[in-house]
Amino acid sequence: MEFLKEQLGDLPVINKQFSQITSQNSALIIVDMLNGFCNMGALQSPHNDSLKEPIAKLVSQFKGPILSVQDSHSESDDEFEAFPPHCLADSHESQLVEPIKSQIESHHDSEVLPKATLSPFFGASGYTQWLSQIWEKGVTDIYIVGNCTDLCVYQTAMGTKLWMSEQSKKADINVIVDMVNTYDLPKDQTPKGAIPHPREVFHNVFLHHLALNGIKLIKLE
Numbered sequence: 453m454e455f456l457k458e459q460l461g462d463l464p465v466i467n468k469q470f471s472q473i474t475s476q477n478s479a480l481i482i483v484d485m486l487n488g489f490c491n492m493g494a495l496q497s498p499h500n501d502s503l504k505e506p507i508a509k510l511v512s513q514f515k516g517p518i519l520s521v522q523d524s525h526s527e528s529d530d531e532f533e534a535f536p537p538h539c540l541a542d543s544h545e546s547q548l549v550e551p552i553k554s555q556i557e558s559h560h561d562s563e564v565l566p567k568a569t570l571s572p573f574f575g576a577s578g579y580t581q582w583l584s585q586i587w588e589k590g591v592t593d594i595y596i597v598g599n600c601t602d603l604c605v606y607q608t609a610m611g612t613k614l615w616m617s618e619q620s621k622k623a624d625i626n627v628i629v630d631m632v633n634t635y636d637l638p639k640d641q642t643p644k645g646a647i648p649h650p651r652e653v654f655h656n657v658f659l660h661h662l663a664l665n666g667i668k669l670i671k672l673e
C-alpha cells in the first residue's frame with residue numbers, strides 16, 4: 453500500500469453531509485448488495501457485508517429514485533468460467549440482503565433490475581430506459597454504492613459515465629467511497645489455479661481510475 457500511495461497519491465475525495473445527497477435531484481444505484489455476496493455462497497465477503505447497514509440508512513432517508521442492479525444468473529452464464537457459480541435466478545443468494553431489502557420495498561420510487569453480467573448495460577433489460585427516465589425527472593447527480601469496487605461497481609459507474617456523455621446528458625456520476633468495497637483473496641491464501649485478489653490494492657486502484665475518468669469520489673460525514 454505504501455507503493456500505491458507513493459505512485460498515486462491520495463484519492464481526490466470530496467466530503468459531503470448526508471443531507472446534501474438525498475434531494476429529489478439525486479438518484480441512487482445500489483450494486484449487488486445480495487445475500488450471495490454478503491453472507492452466503494462461494495463469493496460471500498465480510499467486507500461486502502459491512503456495507504449493508506450504512507446503505508440501508510441511506511435508502512431510508514433518500515428522496516430521489518433508487519435502482520438496485522443485482523446478479524441473477526442462469527447455470528450456463530459465461531461469468532462462471534471466471535467465478536464460481538453464484539446468485540442463480542430465484543435463489544436466496546440472488547435476493548437483496550436485509551435490512552436493505554425492507555428499505556427498498558418501502559421506498560416510494562425504487563426499482564430492481566436483474567443482470568447476468570458485471571454490467572447493467574449487458575445481460576439486463578431496461579437500464580438505459582431508467583437513466584432516461586430519471587434524467588427527465590431532473591436528476592443531476594447519480595450516486596453509486598455496493599460491491600465490488602473493481603468489478604460491478606466499476607462497470608456500472610464507467611458505463612453510466614460514458615452513456616451520459618454519448619447522450620449529451622449532463623449529470624455527475626458519484627461513487628460513495630465509504631459505501632463500496634470488494635472481496636479479499638491474498639496471494640498466500642489463493643487456492644491453486646485461482647488468481648490473487650488483494651482487496652486494498654484493487655479497491656484503491658479502481659477508485660483512482662474512476663476519479664481519473666471524471667467520476668467524483670464522495671465520502672459522507
